[in-house]
Amino acid sequence: MSVSTASPPAGTKASFFERLSQSRNGLGLLFMLPAALFLLCFLTYPLGLGVWLGFTDTMIGRPGIFIGLENYEYLWHDRVFWMSVFNTVVYTAVASVLKFVLGLWLAIILNEHLPFKTFFRAIILLPWVVPTVLSALAFWWIYDSQFSIISFVLMKAGLISAPINFLGDPTNARLSVIAANVWRGIPFVAISLLAGLQTIPASLHEAAALDGATSWQRFRSITLPLLTPIIAVVMTFSVLFTFTDFQLIYVLTKGGPVNATHLMATLSFQRGIPGGALGEGAAIAVAMVPFLLAAILFSFFGLQRRRWQQGGSD
Amino acid sequence: MASVDIVDVRKYFGAHPVIKGVDVQIEDGEFVILVGPSGCGKSTLLRMIAGLEHISGGEIRIGDRVVNDVPPKDRDIAMVFQNYALYPHMTVADNMAFSLKLKGASRSEIEDRVKPAAAILGLSAYLDRFPRQLSGGQRQRVAMGRAIVRDPQVFLFDEPLSNLDAKLRVSMRTEIKSLHQRLTTTTIYVTHDQIEAMTMADKIVVMQDGRIEQIGAPLELYDRPDNLFVAGFIGSPAMNMLHGRVDSADPSRFVTRDGVVLPLGRPRPDLTGRDLVYGMRPEAIQLGGSVSIQVDVIEPTGSESQVIGRLGAAEIACVFRERVSVRPGEMMPVSIDPAATHLFDAADGRRITAA
Numbered sequence: 001m002s003v004s005t006a007s008p009p010a011g012t013k014a015s016f017f018e019r020l021s022q023s024r025n026g027l028g029l030l031f032m033l034p035a036a037l038f039l040l041c042f043l044t045y046p047l048g049l050g051v052w053l054g055f056t057d058t059m060i061g062r063p064g065i066f067i068g069l070e071n072y073e074y075l076w077h078d079r080v081f082w083m084s085v086f087n088t089v090v091y092t093a094v095a096s097v098l099k100f101v102l103g104l105w106l107a108i109i110l111n112e113h114l115p116f117k118t119f120f121r122a123i124i125l126l127p128w129v130v131p132t133v134l135s136a137l138a139f140w141w142i143y144d145s146q147f148s149i150i151s152f153v154l155m156k157a158g159l160i161s162a163p164i165n166f167l168g169d170p171t172n173a174r175l176s177v178i179a180a181n182v183w184r185g186i187p188f189v190a191i192s193l194l195a196g197l198q199t200i201p202a203s204l205h206e207a208a209a210l211d212g213a214t215s216w217q218r219f220r221s222i223t224l225p226l227l228t229p230i231i232a233v234v235m236t237f238s239v240l241f242t243f244t245d246f247q248l249i250y251v252l253t254k255g256g257p258v259n260a261t262h263l264m265a266t267l268s269f270q271r272g273i274p275g276g277a278l279g280e281g282a283a284i285a286v287a288m289v290p291f292l293l294a295a296i297l298f299s300f301f302g303l304q305r306r307r308w309q310q311g312g313s314d
Numbered sequence: 315m316a317s318v319d320i321v322d323v324r325k326y327f328g329a330h331p332v333i334k335g336v337d338v339q340i341e342d343g344e345f346v347i348l349v350g351p352s353g354c355g356k357s358t359l360l361r362m363i364a365g366l367e368h369i370s371g372g373e374i375r376i377g378d379r380v381v382n383d384v385p386p387k388d389r390d391i392a393m394v395f396q397n398y399a400l401y402p403h404m405t406v407a408d409n410m411a412f413s414l415k416l417k418g419a420s421r422s423e424i425e426d427r428v429k430p431a432a433a434i435l436g437l438s439a440y441l442d443r444f445p446r447q448l449s450g451g452q453r454q455r456v457a458m459g460r461a462i463v464r465d466p467q468v469f470l471f472d473e474p475l476s477n478l479d480a481k482l483r484v485s486m487r488t489e490i491k492s493l494h495q496r497l498t499t500t501t502i503y504v505t506h507d508q509i510e511a512m513t514m515a516d517k518i519v520v521m522q523d524g525r526i527e528q529i530g531a532p533l534e535l536y537d538r539p540d541n542l543f544v545a546g547f548i549g550s551p552a553m554n555m556l557h558g559r560v561d562s563a564d565p566s567r568f569v570t571r572d573g574v575v576l577p578l579g580r581p582r583p584d585l586t587g588r589d590l591v592y593g594m595r596p597e598a599i600q601l602g603g604s605v606s607i608q609v610d611v612i613e614p615t616g617s618e619s620q621v622i623g624r625l626g627a628a629e630i631a632c633v634f635r636e637r638v639s640v641r642p643g644e645m646m647p648v649s650i651d652p653a654a655t656h657l658f659d660a661a662d663g664r665r666i667t668a669a
Contacts, residue, residue, distance in 0.1 A: 211413035
């Protein structure tokens with residue numbers, strides 16, 4: 001009796017696993033589960049929490065209540081917030097353009113037959129592999145108002161009479177942090193574009209040379225068009241990294257002088273953690289989302305296969 | 315159009331010589347094929363003519379102009395690459411018009427040049443397509459169209475057919491040859507396929523290991539190869555080669571190492587005692603006679619029959635116009651036309667001419 005009642009559930013259980021092991025979709029779901037859990041815990045939850053906090057008046061040590069769009073209304077009239085938006089856009093635009101131009105230039109040089117080519121390719125990655133905080137500290141010294149090596153050299157050369165106030169003057173500070181960001185970001189752009197350059201067959205350049213193209217014409221009509229798909233990827237990532245930059249600014253200027261170098265990320269942290277206004281800080285962070293979405297959409301369309309990439313195979 | 319003169323041209327990669335002093339005179343309007351096994355330097359020589367490789371020594375002249383230090387774009391030559399090197403982001407029309415656009419040609423002029431070239435090559439329907447959307451043969455034609463539109467002094471082809479399937483290769487061969495007959499532009503063509511060389515060339519340059527082995531018209535090379543390398547390289551199936559000596563007792567006979575006796579055209583008492591190689595083309599062997607071959611394999615192709623067999627210990631190939639009814643393992647009586655045989659010195663491989 002007991003045997004007969006126990007056996008049917010055992011039978012269905014076995015057949016469930018059997019069916020699962022046969023089912024493509026079932027197995028697929030099963031295998032995705034760990035990754036999905038990971039993403040839920042570490043990506044979706046913090047993001048959701050951030051968005052939620054933006055709608056509350058939570059302070060450190062005080063659970064908040066839902067206040068709707070009040071944080072955003074407040075920010076709308078906050079000149080410091082708008083200054084940080086302006087700073088972030090300028091910072092991202094100028095640094096990205098510089099990184100692109102200099103990175104492409106470097107990639108093209110490294111793609112030529114140079115002596116010690118592999119050595120140069122390796123050291124070019126240094127700024128990228130050094131922890132940001134470390135390189136930021138180095139820049140902090142380079143930009144020091146008294147002991148700056150740049151000021152020292154220029155004074156020795158007789159070009160200036162007093163040390164440059166790199167981080168104390170709003171314009172100088174903005175330029176200085178942009179320079180540090182460009183220095184740090186170039187390797188990523190250069191190495192990625194170098195990889196792209198190496199996918200362009202040499203025979204295309206040779207064919208173009210025989211067709212009568214000068215080196216500039218070869219660059220314009222062969223290299224650049226064939227590199228566009230990779231440029232789209234690289235620059236999207238570069239823009240996202242730059243837009244969300246935090247460490248460099250926080251070590252170098254903490255947003256100063258007079259908020260001249262506050263980015264949205266640093267302002268969000270400043271208001272949320274040291275300032276204690278978690279809700280307001282979260283709202284600033286959420287305000288970055290539309291900009292980032294725009295960059296992603298740009299890359300989405302930029303990354304679409306162009307007409308010449310479609311159909312057939314090589 | 316122009317002649318091309320290659321005078322004692324040398325090329326080193328580092329200290330390693332790859333072209334070891336090469337002289338070729340190419341007449342205006344000639345179709346010349348550089349042929350040789352992989353690594354013989356034929357492509358390097360072509361790239362030196364194009365200006366894509368630096369010339370380490372010697373001189374290359376196109377027309378009356380020494381081009382050693384002239385950049386590729388100023389040499390007025392067009393090249394068809396092995397992988398076609400079509401610009402993937404340009405349509406067929408743009409690929410063909412690229413050189414004209416660089417020269418600043420007007421839109422109507424470009425159309426006047428591209429349209430006829432496309433028509434010649436049967437590409438008129440594909441002008442708006444991108445290279446990826448074309449078949450291998452069509453891409454090949456676009457590459458040729460790009461060259462034709464230029465109306466250059468010299469066409470260079472670097473193994474243009476090696477990426478095509480066998481059938482297409484045969485038809486493109488004919489197309490390129492008829493194209494040359496129509497345009498009469500000086501053409502230099504590199505291939506490792508001796509059939510391509512034989513069928514298309516006015517003049518063949520056989521290269522090996524950075525040197526020229528022989529220059530001549532296709533049938534000249536076939537009928538009178540200068541040395542064992544050319545004899546073995548030109549012709550398919552390859553020439554049969556048997557080591558041996560002239561019979562000292564009867565100098566009109568050749569005795570192979572295995573003691574097989576073969577006829578010589580006329581007595582060569584001057585050659586007795588020397589180690590020689592006796593060469594005969596597969597079709598120089600006829601059915602019926604006093605020499606017997608042990609048959610290994612019979613390969614009927616329909617139009618002819620190839621028989622692979624043994625003469626003594628040496629493997630030899632015969633091609634008969636007739637259909638043969640022998641079976642593997644059987645002995646087949648054949649005769650050899652002494653007028654169609656060749657003698658080479660076994661030591662240096664050179665042809666021994668009639669004394």
